[in-house]
Amino acid sequence: MLLAIDVGNTNITFAAFSGKSLVNEWRIATSGTRTAEEYGVWLSQSMALDDLKLIDIKDVIIGTVVPGALFNLKGMCKRYFGCTPLVIGEPNVDLGMTPQIDNPQEAGADRLVDAVAAHSKYGGPLIVLDFGTATTLDVVDEQGNYAGGIIAPGVNLSLDALHSAAAKLPRIAIEKPKQVIGKNTLECMQSGIFWGYISMIEGLINRIRDEYGLSLKTVATGGLASLFGRHTEYIDYIDKDLTLSGLVEIFHKNKV
Incomplete structure (x- = not known):
């Protein structure tokens, strides 16, 4: 195995x-x-x-x-x-694609692996949206090359920052609020986090599509992908095992 x-x-x-x-x-x-x-x-x-x-x-x-x-x-x-x-990242490992960025060595291993998996499973060009410690959106071109992307603070990181920096703001669970306009502190925080990230994701995807010139599909991964993916039409695929799939794909490319 x-x-x-x-x-x-x-x-x-x-x-x-x-x-x-x-x-x-x-x-x-x-x-x-x-x-x-x-x-x-x-x-x-x-x-x-x-x-x-x-x-x-x-x-x-x-x-x-x-x-x-x-x-x-x-x-x-x-x-x-x-x-x-x-x-991943060591000279003897062939990813089967070339990062199209200024300093390829700066690209995180997870972002490169996700790009390989996403192109293999869904084709290209497309956007890979990863809900991790950071929220990242990465572009994979028609040939499967990693073409750059965006890094934003992760959802839990933002929640921790709110709780740590504001004495009266509690630590909360991430869930869809009943309405956008909160009527108490909990609802206000839930709306800000949930709808704030939905709005950020949709806005960034629109800007990426405008700049790239194509209506790229989006595959989302990470622990919160299912929660957010149910409430926006901008996410086309949800793949919680995308990174693991990419690691397996790269392994078999190198063991042929």
Whole structure:
């Protein structure tokens, strides 16, 4: 089996694949100080709950936006799987596309991987909208190349900033309010976050389409994609496993 590891700013997802079929996945909070042994023990116990073993893993691919976590994840691969992982961004890994931006090395691994997966599954050109720690909108051209994009504060990041900076504003859950005009603090915050992000997304997609010159379709991923996707016509596809699909796609491109 293949183990795909997606290291985000908030969580790390470990996903086991048989061929291109997902077997199971497990998540742990991202930490730059967790050791190779800690990863190995935790993963072994998590897999055991699903009747899987570390020896079932033969190959590993890693995409990370947290450089501090990479060293110990590589150490885990060497110690527990006896392999050297493919790592997105390293010279020996062919993405099958070329980032069309000023400094290709600046592009986050997750954004490049999402671009590969989105083009493979939905064609192009298109926009990839990722609801992560940051909210990103990225353009993938007709040939599947990453063509640049936009980075905005993530939804939860904005909520944390409101709660931390304003003494009287509580921490709230993200959900669609009953109406746009709030009648109390909770409703006002929910409306500002929910409809504020819907408006931002729709506005940015319109501006991207105007500048690019085409009516690009949009695929959304990330934990909040389903919630926001139900309430705007600007999102055409919702794909919660887009990044994992991209990692698997890139692995098979490089193992041919």
